[in-house]
Every structure is written in C-alpha cells, then in structure tokens.
Amino acid sequence: MVKGRKSLKRRNAKKYFLNKKFMIMLPLIIILIIANLTLDQDNKNQEQLKTVKVLLYSGSGTSNNSILQIENCLEKSNSQNTIPEVKFTCNTSNRIDNQTLNGYDVLIMPGSNEGYDYLDNDDINVDDLKSFIASGKGFIGICAGAYSGAVYNGNLYNGWGLAPHVITDYSLQTGNLTINITESGNQLWGYQGSKIISHINGPAMRTSGGQAITFAVYGDDNTSYKGSAAVVGDYYGEGRTVLSGVHPELEPQDPDMLIYLVLWAYNGTLNTNNTTTTN
Numbered sequence: 001m002v003k004g005r006k007s008l009k010r011r012n013a014k015k016y017f018l019n020k021k022f023m024i025m026l027p028l029i030i031i032l033i034i035a036n037l038t039l040d041q042d043n044k045n046q047e048q049l050k051t052v053k054v055l056l057y058s059g060s061g062t063s064n065n066s067i068l069q070i071e072n073c074l075e076k077s078n079s080q081n082t083i084p085e086v087k088f089t090c091n092t093s094n095r096i097d098n099q100t101l102n103g104y105d106v107l108i109m110p111g112s113n114e115g116y117d118y119l120d121n122d123d124i125n126v127d128d129l130k131s132f133i134a135s136g137k138g139f140i141g142i143c144a145g146a147y148s149g150a151v152y153n154g155n156l157y158n159g160w161g162l163a164p165h166v167i168t169d170y171s172l173q174t175g176n177l178t179i180n181i182t183e184s185g186n187q188l189w190g191y192q193g194s195k196i197i198s199h200i201n202g203p204a205m206r207t208s209g210g211q212a213i214t215f216a217v218y219g220d221d222n223t224s225y226k227g228s229a230a231v232v233g234d235y236y237g238e239g240r241t242v243l244s245g246v247h248p249e250l251e252p253q254d255p256d257m258l259i260y261l262v263l264w265a266y267n268g269t270l271n272t273n274n275t276t277t278t279n
Helices: 001-049 064-079 124-135 144-149 183-189 254-268
Strands: 050-057 086-093 104-107 136-141 150-153 163-169 174-181 193-200 204-207 214-220 229-236 237-243
Touching: 050 064, 050 214, 050 254, 064 086, 086 254, 104 124, 104 144, 104 254, 124 136, 124 229, 124 237, 136 163, 136 254, 144 150, 144 163, 150 237, 163 229, 163 237, 183 214, 183 229, 183 254, 193 237, 204 214, 204 229, 214 237, 237 254
Parallel strands: 050 086, 050 104, 104 136, 136 237, 150 163
Antiparallel strands: 163 204, 174 193, 174 214, 214 229, 229 237
C-alpha cells in the first residue's frame, strides 16, 4: 500500500514537473511561432517586390549634378518606400553597348554640361542602344538625352529616332519654368494643374503620328514655345521611350515625377496609386 502511494506521488511529481516545464517554455514556443510567421511574410513580401534596374550614362559631356540628383531621386524612393512594390537599383557607365546594357531594365541619358545632344559620341553604340530598347526595355532622355533620342530636330539634324514620333526644337531658356500637366500626365502622376520645374535649354517637342503621348506642356506666357510638349512618351519596337525637356531631378526637385517616368518606361504593371501603364 505504501509502495503504491509512493509510486503515485512520483507520477504526480513528474506530471507537475512536466507541466511546469511546459508553462516555462510556452512563451518561447509562442515567440518562435510568431517569428516563423513573420519570416514567412517577409519572404512573401520579398517575392512580390519588383526590382527595376536602372543604368545611368555618365560618360563624355554629361552633367555630374544631373547624375547625382537622379541617383538621389531613386534613393529617396527606396528609403521613403514611395512605391511599396518597387525597389530601384542604379549603376553608372561611361559607355553604352551590349555589354554595359546587359541585365538592365531602363537606361537614363541625363542632361549635359557641354552641349545639346550626345549624337557625336564614340562611347555610345547606337545600334546596341536601339536593340536594347526594341527588345522591350526602357529609355529616358533628359534635356541633351531628349534631343538625342528624338527622330528629328527642327530643320537641323536627325536624332537617334528612339522616339520615332517626336520632333524637337531648341528652347534656349535657362531657369525655372511652368509646365501644365495633361490628362495623360494626370493618369501617370496622379495630379493635374501646373508645376514649377527646372529648365536648362531643354527641347520643346511636338508629336507626329504613332502612339506618342504628351504628359506635360510648357505653360509660360513669356516663351515662344508655350503649348509645346515638355515631357513625352513614345514606343520603339517592344520598348518605351521618355523624352523630357525639363529636369525633375534638379531643384525644385520632384522625385515622384522622375520615378513614375522610369516606371512608365519600364512598362511595369504595378498596383500603385498611379497608373504606370498609360497607353
């Protein structure tokens, strides 16, 4: 009888010890479960995150300030989580050819500190550049890059024709200008009305045929090109081209304007507050 009681006590003591051990470990188990669930969610978020790889031309004639501020706009978008589904990576290259373009989604040709275009530049392989865009990639030309990317410049010379339905004219004026956002610009950026933006002798543009889109027009009364396109989009092969006569990367800086132009050129189908698939 005594032996039976001792055995029962041992079983109860063991059961109490196990219960106590379980109660001590329970918070740790809960923490591990939560951590695993959080890790799984982070992995899902990473899988849903879209990386847009940008190459920025930094070769002969480019403006160091334009390059620096374009990089700054991309970094701001990442750090401020402007578009939760998108992360931008950016590298620079002083040459443009198949090798340097390989692996990138969008090429940006920035403003120049030496002239109005990059047409006579031995560091740019135009055939490789055209193949890159025609394959479904994106191109953004700002100021000098816009002059270069158009099909034609007034009565002066032919451009690369990356925007085959866009003609540029010289608009030789430096300083902040007013641009008016069009309905297509509203669909892209999510706002209408006027905006003050930097302009350094960038082109006034007009579209001719095709599916070219005008996102913004010059709005200053004291210019001879009021109503001409300031920011346009066009199609080249399977790819998209943006030409901008103004500098959204410079002061007064508008990172979101540049970011959504990059997305439009990228041809992403992203679920954002703005429409990046304007046709």
